[in-house]
Amino acid sequence: MMAIAARKRVASTVWMVAPLLILMIVGFNLPILMMLGKSLFRGENLSFEAYSNLIETSVYLKVLGNTFKIAVITTVCCVLLGYPLAYWLRGLSLKWQMIGLAAIVIPFWISILVRTYAWIVILGNSGVINRTLIKLGWIDTPISFLYNQLGVVIGTINVLLPFLVLPLFASMMKIDDGLMKAAETLGAGRMTVFWRIFFPLSLPALAAGAVLVFILTLGFYITPAILGGGRVPMIANMLDLLINQMPNWEMASSISVVLLVFSMALFVFYLRFTAEEKAI
Template identity: 50%
Template sequence: MTTLSPSRWRRILPDANGWRALPLLAVVLIVFDYSLGGLLTQSVKGSDGLTLQHFEEAWTTNAYLHVFVDTLRVSLLSTALCVLLGYPLAYWMRGLDKRFRAMVLALVLMTFWVSILVRTYAWIVVLGNAGLVNRLLLGTGLIHEPLTLLYSEFGVTIGMANVLLPFLVLPLLTAMLRIDDRLLHAAASLGASRFAIFWRVFFPLSLPALGSCVLLLFMLSLGAYFIPAVLGGGKVPLVGNLLDTLINETSEWALAAAISTMLLGFSLGVFWVYLRLNRMTETKL
């Protein structure tokens, strides 16, 4: 029987600072893991004991599958829109003078000072049939009748991207500011063009942070509830809205728990794929 050496014990047991985090860990286990365990238990609980019928119902019902597919599509589109808007914005902010960068950063942070409720309802004024976009297009003669921008996947995607965009810009900008400019200068001194410097030096260095931001945004959009409820008008139900209906209207707690567990498993699978891709990228670099 082998015994652990003192050095092995020191690696396993927390240090002095680690012991101080144990109360916080206990709170997390009680508040989060206990409720999560209750969710998992409810999903397999039946009248005659343990059962998988709730998972079978969630998987074989076309309406639930359509809601999940719609949620996945809207989440991917809103995340992609945030990347298309947020990455160039963060890259542009990185090249600004510190004073102007602080001003632009303040404008980005101002979005957190306005309630999501207000920001979401503001899009009704912009995207409605008599909203700013339709009035502008009608006034220029590009269209002859209002476009259906509100209460559609388009409106939900725009609203979600508006809310999630700062969650990409801020951490991505922080990561970009940590990239050593001497690497870019070295590439320039070797005759690389500006595009080559960006694509072969800067972008690979910012890719890990971009991947983490994309994962964060995608996870947040999967569980969105308020934005689809307001901008979707009941016509674009996502998983969050479906769970609200099952719990508060039909009282099908077990089915809601099964769908939530499936969504949790899907999220963990996405996170596992991200870790694998990130590890492969680090190995190639």
């Protein structure tokens, strides 16, 4: 009787999970398999022509290299800005922590498209920054912030910085202050305590956040398209061109597979750092 009851429970569980499983297969796994098939097959024949064309065509390699370059710059800037911000928030009182976190979270409620266009108002040749600098007499002609790599990086940092700050701040709050106080009682200075105790404990969360920002930057589309003005090609923009205008599904699929493999490799590192953080 117990075996029959156990089988019934398993069967009921399977029926409850089945709709979600079907949705995952049809909505996520099947398109990925179709993309892989497009990159590997020409008709019914196995072919690596799309991958060889990707390697031999300098334009595709240039776009891939530019994308990784912007992702690295964005990630480094987010780390340099996000770590001090999270550390500063940790030292505030509970009231000011809530205010600071609200200031970081509220932009999530605003569309990325709206926030991106707002940067045009701020960074344009007649924007707030250039007009202010000209009035102060610091510059004679407007600085070109937009439609170049600088504008893309600024807009991307604005969107992705919270993805590093919020989990990093949550991890910092878990660090026991007693460890720092114990080190200080043994004669360690504040800088020594920070670099020898606090920073190593927060490093797994920092690394995980950096990997997450890097992965998200690789697939960014809206911000580079608007702030780059078509002059800063990235992978997502190139895929849009290959699919909607050319179209060249084989090449688009091969580029997507390369991006997917690289992102999965980074995600493995992300899971590793997350696991280390939980162990701490």
